[in-house]
Amino acid sequence: MSDQSSTLHDSIDDAWMSESKQFRLLLNSVTDYAIYMLDATGHIQTWNHGGERVKGYTRDEVIGSHFSRFYEPADVEAGLPQRELDAAKQQGRYSSEGWRVRKDGSRFFASVAIDPIWSDGKLVGFAKVTRDVTDKRNAQRQLEEAQASLLQAQKLEAVGKLTLGLAHDFNNLLAVVINALDLIAIRVNDDPRVTRNVEAALRAAERGALLTRQLLTFGRGQNLVAQPLDVNRSIQDLNDLMRRSCPENVELAFDLAPNLPFVEVDKPQFEAAVLNAVVNSRDAMPSGGRIVITSALRKVADPTDTGASKKDMVCVSVADNGSGIPLEIQERVFEPFFTTKEIGKGSGLGLSQIFGFAKQSGGHATLSSTPGQGTTVVICLPLSVQHA
Ligand SMILES: Nc1ncnc2c1ncn2[C@@H]1O[C@H](COP(=O)(O)OP(=O)(O)OP(=O)(O)O)[C@@H](O)[C@H]1O
Ligand SMILES: [Mg+2]
Incomplete structure (x- = not known):
């Protein structure tokens, strides 16, 4: 009888041992997820290989420490780790996504699930699963x-x-x-x-x-008449007209790269585009300022075409330190007839002309603006094949 009972105990022990061993094996073979247990106050009790892979800490480095070490300092200060535990306790489960910090200080975007663990109606800890979803x-x-x-x-x-x-x-x-x-x-x-x-x-x-x-x-x-064009020369030709368009308190400066290759564009349209940008800058600086016109050879890709590869282009930029464009309208300024100017002062076609001219010439135009600091319009144009 006693023999039988000890055999039964042994087999139960074996089964239990092998189950817990299997469980540990299972946890450690999961390497894409950090799966670990916390005690009721948030201190780390277990750790798996996934934890090491996702967060960079070995088992010995983290066991016993508080799990808030994985959070960004600002989140710790705002009490986020404790709030997440409280939410898991109250709602029975908590999941969220947010930035966490690895051992080497780098950040990763984590998908997190926390489950409370109850024993006899008492909270004994939490099971936590974290996955790196940055990619x-x-x-x-x-x-x-x-x-x-x-x-x-x-x-x-x-x-x-x-x-x-x-x-x-x-x-x-x-x-x-x-x-x-x-x-x-x-x-x-x-x-x-x-x-x-x-x-x-x-x-x-x-x-x-x-x-x-x-x-x-x-x-x-x-129908644009594309012809090989030296942009620096065109800008110099426009000099007088640009100066006459600007009042005395607006300074015009040039930074033109020497020996630029020719581009292949319609000359009057190119000049209209530069003038449109200069006039916009002037209008954005009613109490004076500085407009800088630059030309340079750059390797650029069309920003509206995600698959486009970079190629050599001559880029002409017109930058001012005027009012800048409010963020909420920056998307709309290239639309025809979009203007913030009073009737008679602006028709809302300047930037449309710049955009249309650049696109139709096989290039592109971009605008960047910081409210209160200024605006830069960049027109990038393809090189002339004849003068390559
Ligand atoms: N350099 C700039 N600084 C601040 N705002 C600008 C600048 N350039 C354009 N904008 C804003 O974009 C709007 C559209 O410009 P766009 O040149 O297309 O038309 P417009 O200047 O209003 O009229 P038009 O050029 O036809 O006389 C302007 O009304 C202005 O609000
Ligand atoms: Mg304009």
Whole structure:
């Protein structure tokens, strides 16, 4: 009888031993997850290989220490570790995602689950599972950014098509108006009052025609005449016009890289783009400031095309230390007709022209702005094959 009972005990012990051994083996073979137990106050009781892999600490380094050591100092200060334990205790389970710190001080984005462990109605500790999801989070981020820039590009494309139709019709109407005004001017040239009015009407119609040309550039309906162009030379040619466009309290400075390769673009459109950017900078500095125009050869990729590889481009930037653009409207400034200026002061087409011209020339335009500090517009253009 006693023999039988001791055999039974041995086999139960064996089974128990092997079960706990198997369990330990199982825990330690999981290397993607840090799985460990805490006592009721948050001190670490067990540790697995996954813990070492995810957080960098060996078993001896962490057993007995408080689990808040894995949190960022600001989170510890804000009482996050204890709050998470309290939440697990109250809700029966707690899961969250957030930044944690490895032994070497590097950060990783963690997905965390905490389960309270009860024995006879008393809380005896917590089971905690942590997984490093940094790669997944980065991939998700990149996907979201790509989707956002695709959406923005599609929106601009759609607005471009719409404006293109309108601009064509408008251009034809303006051509009729301008021709008629020209004829009237010839017939009434002996009456100075009428002549003055006709001239004013002509100037307005020509300004309208200029605007529609900018619209056509944005909508890619304008046939650009690409020719090899030395951007530094073009900028120098524009110098007088730019200076005349700016009041005395606005300083114009240049930082042009020597010996730049030629680009292949439409010259008048390039000059219009630089002038549009300079005029925007001027308008952003009503009490004066500094505009710096630079040119440089750079290796860049189209920021709206996530798959694009970097290539050599000549980039011209116009930077100011003016008011900057409020964050909430930065996304919209390239849209045609988007303006914050009062009626008559701005038509909202300057940046659309810059964007459309750069895109249509096989390049791209970007804008960066810090409210209160200034704005930089960068136009990157492909190199001329003929002059490579
Ligand atoms: N350098 C800049 N600094 C501050 N805000 C700017 C700057 N450039 C553009 N903006 C903002 O972007 C808006 C759109 O600019 P955009 O050049 O397209 O049109 P606009 O200057 O208002 O009119 P237009 O150029 O057709 O006369 C501006 O109204 C302004 O609010
Ligand atoms: Mg403008």
